Amino acid sequence: MGTRELLGQVRMQDPELTVATAPQSDSTEGAVAAAAAPPASLQRPTRSLFAYPITGPLFALIVIFVVFSLTTSTFMNAGNISLIAQQSVVIGTLALGQTLIILVSGIDLADGAIMVLGTVVAGSIASHGDAVLAMALGFVACIVVASINGLVIARFRLPPFIATLGMFTIIAAAARLYSQSRSFPVTSDLLSVLGSGPEFGTVAVTYGTMLWVALTLVLGYALNETPWGVRVYAIGNSPIAARLNGVNVTRVVFSVYALAGVFYAFAAWQALGRTPIADPSGYQIANLDSITAVVIGGTSLFGGRGGVAGTFIGTLIVVALKNGLTQAGIDSLYQQIATGALVMLAVGADQYLGRGHRA
């Protein structure tokens, strides 16, 4: 029995079992605390909140900034930088939800359409009703639709690509039917508040920009510092391993899609801050833009690798590239070609690296 008890002291506490053996847990913690200094391997500097290589995307972003600073006279100034941040908020917020989904090896082609539905629901109700109610219902619409995606993908095992492609078509049409293809100018201060914010000369730091940064930090925390985050990465890495270790894969995947809906709702709010018009035919390629931002930011389409810091930088890359090309007077069609080439490059790198890692 002696050795058994000894092992019992160092044996990990199962959270489900700790309840039953609560009196013992104190002594266990005491034993751990009293144990000899941990091996050197433990004393390495703590990995940062965003523990994965973002050096590639960061380098690309710096290159873009250097090139446009040298080739245009209008790119590198505080006013334009704050404009890039403002131009980033809609795609950037959508891309946070998209990141979550891609981390569990999913994909969401409907994110832009869900966001547009959110703007149309909020805008139409606000046009002859209470703004708070309008915003609440806009959030509900986004979360409900995203949760339906989650249900069919997590519970009924539809391939995410097909499920969200179907939802994309349905929601885009539904938003038009609901609004009778009209757009709704938004006059409510609440709905358009994210477009405003303190100004310092030419520099405007909008509440939308602040919200985007805050949402990125919150999601980064959830992914890196909570059990849920570890499970998201584990599922993206190997759903079988996650399941065999007692992770409720269905529930976590559902939570990912539903939570993405919350980000789409915030993106809808951001969109009304950027342009105070709820237009059912707006943001038609926002889905591709968001996927581009995620992939360029280094999150793997295979799942399990990447995170929100990369997506933040990836969004800035996509937006800064468009902004810079505009400043350089280059046709917007060439801008699309550049973005398309960039996403192919990023996916190619992902495939190449992925092959190297997977046995």
Next chain:
Amino acid sequence: MTPVFAADPSLAMQAIGLTKHYGQVVGMEGADFELARGEILAVVGDNGAGKSTLIKALAGALIPDSGQVYVDGEPVRFSSPLDARLVGIETVYQELALATQLDITQNMFLGREMRKPGVLGSVLRQLDKKRMRQQAAEQMHNLGIRVQSIRQAIETLSGGQRQAVAVARAAAWGRKVVILDEPTAALGVRETHQVLDLIRRVREHGLSVVLISHSMPEVFAIADRIHIHRLGRRAAIVSPKTTVMSDVVAVMTGALPSDAVVSAALAPAGAPDF
């Protein structure tokens, strides 16, 4: 129908008359099982003998049509692997069940992560990474497993090290029984020896080990007793000290009747054929 049967409380685990049919296919037919405390029990059998069906029933991964499983003499009914886990039975599956991109600590605690005490843990749900790393490092140290860092991703480890991590995880959480499904199947000679040493250390720590294996030399090197499975049931349970390898293989393949070898069973065999 309640079996008139007194389970042996001195056994870590026992099963009587387990039966499982998949349509016309018989997975198990009245299979008995017994595992003493602190022993390494090898389970051998030809392909298709139903070893994995038996193991799954013991690990809660499938529900037998009939028969009864006992843990420490108490009847148990597992409806999922989680149930088995909660009574202290951990399984290392053949497919390893490690998330290769996560690090050793994250894998050790996957699905059972620790949170910080107080508000940080309860409201903000913050992981207690430091405590988990400490315990993971201690567990690895206790079992004599050497890796550069417990923060290494599994994909940077060798096959033997990966298997060691999987065994260490099972040993850390399993309070009674660790079931290992062919843990050395994919390993080289040296790594196999390391994993076998590790299994012995797990036994020294007071756990009972069920080892499914295809390798007779390995079984004879490590097992205290050998459970021979044939045609969906236990044909015999023997000791490697009193039975030679060729006889075990003969019983396994049916070349030798099961009563031709010396039984090492501790408990009387269970219910007769149904």
